[in-house]
Amino acid sequence: MGRTPCCDKRGLKKGPWTPEEDEILVDYIKKNGGHGSWRSLPKLAGLLRCGKSCRLRWTNYLRPDIKRGPFTVEEEKLVIQLHGILGNRWAAIATQLAGRTDNEIKNLWNTHLKKRLICMGLDPQTHEPFTSCSTTITAPASPTTRHMAQWESARLEAEARLSRESSLFNPIPSGRTDSDYYLRMWNSEVGESFRKFSRVDKTACQSPVSQASSSTKCGSLSAVSAEIGPIFAGSSTAGSNQNEDMECKSCKSYTEEMMAGSDSSSTEDSEDSSDNALQLLLDFPINNDMSFLEEDMDKYAMPCAMLTENSFICHL
DNA sequence: AATGGACACAACCGCTCAATA
DNA sequence: ATATTGAGCGGTTGTGTCCAT
Numbered sequence: 480m481g482r483t484p485c486c487d488k489r490g491l492k493k494g495p496w497t498p499e500e501d502e503i504l505v506d507y508i509k510k511n512g513g514h515g516s517w518r519s520l521p522k523l524a525g526l527l528r529c530g531k532s533c534r535l536r537w538t539n540y541l542r543p544d545i546k547r548g549p550f551t552v553e554e555e556k557l558v559i560q561l562h563g564i565l566g567n568r569w570a571a572i573a574t575q576l577a578g579r580t581d582n583e584i585k586n587l588w589n590t591h592l593k594k595r596l597i598c599m600g601l602d603p604q605t606h607e608p609f610t611s612c613s614t615t616i617t618a619p620a621s622p623t624t625r626h627m628a629q630w631e632s633a634r635l636e637a638e639a640r641l642s643r644e645s646s647l648f649n650p651i652p653s654g655r656t657d658s659d660y661y662l663r664m665w666n667s668e669v670g671e672s673f674r675k676f677s678r679v680d681k682t683a684c685q686s687p688v689s690q691a692s693s694s695t696k697c698g699s700l701s702a703v704s705a706e707i708g709p710i711f712a713g714s715s716t717a718g719s720n721q722n723e724d725m726e727c728k729s730c731k732s733y734t735e736e737m738m739a740g741s742d743s744s745s746t747e748d749s750e751d752s753s754d755n756a757l758q759l760l761l762d763f764p765i766n767n768d769m770s771f772l773e774e775d776m777d778k779y780a781m782p783c784a785m786l787t788e789n790s791f792i793c794h795l
Numbered sequence: 796a797a798t799g800g801a802c803a804c805a806a807c808c809g810c811t812c813a814a815t816a
Numbered sequence: 817a818t819a820t821t822g823a824g825c826g827g828t829t830g831t832g833t834c835c836a837t
Contacts (some may be wrong), residue, residue, distance in 0.1 A: 493806080493807075494805095494806075494807095494830085494831090495805070495806075495830095495831080495832095496805090496806085500837085516822075516823095517822075517823070518821085518822060518823090528825090529807090530822085531807085531808090531822095531824095532806075532807075534824085535804085535805090535806065535807080536805090538824090539805075539806085539807080540806095567826065567827090568825085568826085569825075569826065570824075570825060570826085581825070581826080582805075582806085582826095583804085584802085585826070585827085586803070586804055586805085587803095588826075589803095590802070590803055590804080591803095639826095670823095797837100798829085798836105798837085799835105799836095799837085800824090800834105800835090800836085800837100801823095801833100801834085801835085801836100802832105802833085802834080802835095803830090803831100803832090803833080803834100804822105804830100804831090804832090804833100805829105805830085805831085805832100806825085806828100806830080806831095807827105807828085807829075807830090808826105808828075808829090809825105809826095809828100810824105810825085810826085810827100811823105811824085811825080811826100812824085813821100813822090813823085813824100814820100814821085814822085814823100815819100815820085815821080815822100816818105816819085816820080816821095
């Protein structure tokens with residue numbers, strides 16, 4: 480089927496919008512209680528712009544609910560976490576960040592976060608360590624890289640468990656994509672537990688790994704939280720400060736903080752629960768026991784996209 | 796002060812999808 | 817069932833700004 484151009488481009492203006500054009504567009508939308516048909520809007524409003532251009536200008540810049548200004552640390556963390564689940568689905572990610580546009584998030588990712596992950600030795604697309612191979616996971620050479628690989632492994636395990644536990648209660652409806660499912664999950668009670676425990680919970684930090692392994696069979700939401708908590712709390716404490724792992728603005732400083740966190744864990748009071756959590760993370764087996772993924776795979780209907788996205792799990 | 800590279804952001808392009816005739 | 821259209825999405829590019837040399 481052929482495609483006609485969205486508009487007759489002859490005589491239409493391109494490039495940056497002027498304040499006058501912005502005003503015309505905003506006035507028109509205000510007066511008409513909405514944009515109506517984008518295709519006809521430019522003509523009706525008296526703009527020499529393509530409808531597509533008007534829509535983009537409105538949704539990315541002029542909309543009254545747009546939140547301007549730099550991204551907060553929490554927002555950056557959320558983008559990274561959601562990207563790990565949703566991939567490059569910027570619009571879907573944007574729905575989780577009030578006032579942020581897909582374009583803005585995409586730019587943030589391409590200019591900051593992607594580079595940060597690369598510096599951390601992680602593939603920005605898969606969030607896997609670059610060092611992983613198709614059959615085995617080998618320990619990265621440097622402690623920092625190894626640490627990040629462990630962090631990622633912990634994240635993937637938590638995601639997998641979260642998925643499996645949640646699927647017991649909310650089977651994926653047919654016709655919905657896996658990532659939609661994860662987004663829904665993210666907004667669910669389970670996701671809330673996930674997010675809550677991604678912040679440091681010192682009590683949970685003291686929970687041993689055995690708690691996590693035993694809870695995989697109990698199927699309760701609290702159990703999911705209990706097992707995710709220690710893992711993510713551990714990851715969060717890996718930085719020099721709790722929950723500060725994404726705060727540094729450069730890869731260098733980030734790496735330094737990671738190193739500082741690792742070093743301190745061996746010297747601080749062993750009763751410190753956050754240190755216990757850090758130790759737990761550092762002791763996370765590099766040849767991770769992912770057997771939990773193989774158990775009753777069919778029964779739990781692990782979404783294939785996730786397995787593909789986290790390909791090394793697939794190959795274990 | 797001039798210049799060139801890096802960076803950040805806005806905007807455009809092309810594709811896909813859903814709705815509709 | 818098929819063709820057409822409008823809207824939305826993600827990738828890419830263009831441009832302005834900053835900073836180091």
